[in-house]
Amino acid sequence: MYRVWNFLSAYSLLLVFGALLALAWANIDYDSYHHFVEYPIWDYAPIGHYHDGHRTLTLHYLINDVLMALFFAIAGKEVWEAVALKDGSLRGKKALTPLIATSGGILGPVAVYFGIALLMGGTTFADTSNGWAIPIATDIAFAYLIGRLIFGNGHPAVGFLLLLAIADDAIGLIILAIFYPSGELAPEWLLLSLAAAVIVFFVFNSLPRRMDRGDQSRTRSTWMRTKLGVWPYVIAGCISWYGFMRAGIHPALGLLPIIPAIPHADRAFGIFADAERHLTDLLNTLEHALKSPVEVILFFFGLANAGVLFNAVGDATWLVLAGLLVGKPIGIWFMGWLAAGPMRLGLPQGMKTADLFVLGCVAAIGFTVSLFIASVAFEPGFVQDSAKMGALLSFSAAIMAFVAAKVFKTEKMEGGN
Known part of the structure; x- marks a missing residue:
């Protein structure tokens, strides 16, 4: 099977x-x-x-x-x-x-x-x-x-x-994204998607790694991975998706800003x-x-x-x-x-x-x-x-x-x- x-x-x-x-x-x-x-x-x-x-x-x-x-x-x-x-x-x-x-x-x-x-x-x-x-x-x-x-x-x-x-x-x-909007365009809502991507990157990815410099056990990054796991990125993905929907851009593309x-x-x-x-x-x-x-x-x-x-x-x-x-x-x-x-x-x-x-x-x-x-x-x-x-x-x-x-x-x- x-x-x-x-x-x-x-x-x-x-x-x-x-x-x-x-x-x-x-x-x-x-x-x-x-x-x-x-x-x-x-x-x-x-x-x-x-x-x-x-x-x-x-x-x-x-x-x-x-x-x-x-x-x-x-x-x-x-x-x-x-x-x-x-x-x-x-x-x-x-x-x-x-x-x-x-x-x-x-x-x-x-x-x-x-x-x-x-x-x-x-x-x-x-x-x-x-x-x-x-x-x-x-x-x-x-x-x-x-x-x-x-x-x-x-x-x-x-x-x-x-x-x-x-x-x-x-x-x-x-x-x-450009030629097939899903509704009336409201590009200001893309700022919500951008904010979700930037915040989740700096708070849950970049900042813990910076704080772990010189720490071989990578205490903070490990805590983020073991305790919070994927949830910060799931929440950010939902926010980004909603931003795309309200912006009038096809929301099926809404998770793309979170990937990096x-x-x-x-x-x-x-x-x-x-x-x-x-x-x-x-x-x-x-x-x-x-x-x-x-x-x-x-x-x-x-x-x-x-x-x-x-x-x-x-x-x-x-x-x-x-x-x-x-x-x-x-x-x-x-x-x-x-x-x-x-x-x-x-x-x-x-x-x-x-x-x-x-x-x-x-x-x-x-x-x-x-x-x-x-x-x-x-x-x-x-x-x-x-x-x-x-x-x-x-x-x-x-x-x-x-x-x-x-x-x-x-x-x-x-x-x-």
Whole structure:
């Protein structure tokens, strides 16, 4: 049973099961599915959708806006370590080629999305233009699974892919915060989030360490860890989340300011590295504790967001798919080639230029974050459902990746983690 759970959680397969259940339920009885997803848990609540002068906490809000904050916190932790810590994967010259390739994985889908929307004419552009960010996302878990199946554990393209995916989603988080507010903007409320992060860092992290200078037993830091544990950061996280909600920025991003405030390891060991399982710093300990609950949350995320009718195929479906299946592979290949060749930044040893296109096909699996952006880019209705259908159908990128690997004779390398 333990092995089964490890396999399910390692590749976010609970998310797939939730999505499949949602699809089946919605197509059997759409009304009961919709009633379940929008079930009002608490009317006149302090948090929730704001409507008619009051807030209502629905099941959909609880999943997408509250619980998914834990998912984005884990992704944000990996991004922050990669950028800020010693040996971080997104620091220095070694990260330049993947980062430049990532820019292609952003610009390519957006250009294809807008270009085809304009060519379609009529009201298509006006109806669908707000969904331009949906095809920029890469689903880290599924891309990692397909990448390992194609390239093998020991191929440098797998690390390149992880680097690209995490940078891709980091940019996606920024776009989500800037371009998709959850309500009327009130940026002054972000001061509450900032204050929570600064206070918890100085009072419960920095100050005890300063007071422990010269004390090998680290008396004060140890007391903080053993007596207070994670609670100061949990409270700060709740305050920060509330600040994001009141600021009109999507509250699922509300835990991100607290991540740098949590005691962490001195150096990064790689994105989702196995070595992190053996680290005992509070940040890695929290990530390990959250991993299983977040997988369950992803099941409910799939259940609450993937329930679209099979006939919900429209212009937005083809735009999202074109952005992912055409724009992303070509964008990653072209910008990766530009960085490796003309810019003379090179590729990791053992990786060839053709691998960039295969890797771009793998990165075209947008699923999780694409579904999330679709749910905030459009109001509930046919356009939103058709955009979600495009995100769900992006799994076809896996087939495209296997075909491309066959055509370009990608060599599988076993070994590594």
